[in-house]
Amino acid sequence: MTDAPVLLSLQNITKRFGALTANDGISLDLHRGEILALLGENGAGKTTLMNILFGHYVQDEGDVRVLGDGGLTALPPGSPGAALKAGIGMVHQHFTLAENLSGLANIRLGTEPLLSFGREGAARAKVQKIIAESGLDVDLDRRVADLTVGEKQRIEILKALYRDAKVLILDEPTAVLTPQEADGLFVVLRRLAANGLGVIFISHKLGEVLAVSHRILVLRGGKKAGELVTADADRRAIADLMVGKAVAAVVRTPASPGDVLLALENVSLHGASGRSLSGVDLKLRAGEVVGLAGVSGNGQSGIAGLISGLAVPTSGTMRLYGETVTRADPRALVANGVARMPEDRQHDGVVGTMSVADNIAIEEVRSAAFSKMGFLDRKAMRERATAAIAGYDVRCQGPDAEARLLSGGNVQKLILARVLERGPRVILANQPTRGLDVGAQAEVHRRILAARDRGAAVLVISEDLDELFALADRFVVVHAGELHDAGPSEGLDRGTIGLMMAGQSHARAEMAS
Ligand SMILES: Nc1ncnc2c1ncn2[C@@H]1O[C@H](COP(=O)(O)OP(=O)(O)OP(=O)(O)O)[C@@H](O)[C@H]1O
């Protein structure tokens, strides 16, 4: 691999934000046909480094060199246009597509006038050739708004390849994908690499990093902590480089379930596709974690919507502490002790332009805790924020820092602090560790179990069966809008859950696995 020519070379990149050095003298070579995984704790500097590469940020020191006709040539700093022209393609974690245009229009957008009819045929032919070579199958004529997350990501990758990218950068591409979609993405990346593309992807999932990459670069505190050849690496070696120590396993003690705190009784929901539910019964008891398994799009978002008050059932009843709350709005539920960790932290989680302290208080500014004779009690808010920042290891410059300046994983920790610090009685944890590094994942698991032990009723929705088995006392499986009981987690194995996710009854799944 290292015999292949160097496509991209970072030399001594340093980037400071005020007193913080986000990247500290980082050097790196990427070869033709190579898949490089970029790893590190939340806030280690991964996204910053990629933003420099793509010209979004200007480095304070160092060079980015890209292979061109005249050998490796330094890019002018801070110019996305120059980076694009030199063949660097970036797929951001939050897509930058125009929702009302078709996939094809999005791919052409920015490179050529869309109204040039003659050229549309040529553009389509070029994209179809790329699809045939890469396996990036997607309907080019559908409106982007109607595509799944996985399909939108394909459009983003096609857009980069349409611009003749030599290097493709993906920032946590699998964080938003189902495990099945992630497998599909990796098949594509391997094919692209085999055709000579250089790929850099950021991930917190060690399993996929070990399965897909050729080489691993680990950042720690803005510095290069080390580089590994994947064939010689294992989880332990990677975790060692990332955090400097092994991550302690989380132990789940037996639950002692109490009263039913929240119940869905024969609830149906006629929602958009993926949200519909029919005749769902679900009981969440004090002191118990229920794990909701299912292939994404089978009704998870409907259940999450009901519990957070964002969706109203078409029929059936929802009860909270025995009282009917079928039409309660989100604010009323929050005020009554129902907390939710939103699945999409960027859209539902924080207000980027507000401070960390304000974001922590955001859902309870009307409550007594933060008001003094009708005015906001800024001091109490700051104290709460300072404690939350320390308690949840939110890496930021302090309670006054704007939330948008936090790294992705640190935004997630901020939301967790807000949700858990208020001592909620019912917790909806929707993909609670998406985007968190291994240490932070273990910490969140510990906190969810501590909330359970304090008597909270918890529903965990996750695509990750490892996560569900770590947390759940009891499993339910959603398939095609119907919810099936799978019983206590102790007697369950992955095979049974997998078959139930595919639509088999519990009894048949158990016999088969
Ligand atoms: N524009 C900015 N202004 C100030 N600080 C910033 C800015 N962008 C990033 N930072 C800080 O730089 C550090 C590195 O952030 P970065 O986003 O690169 O981390 P990351 O490794 O991608 O983490 P994660 O895994 O959580 O996504 C963080 O402490 C972050 O708060």
Ligand SMILES: [Mg+2]
């Ligand atoms: Mg990041």
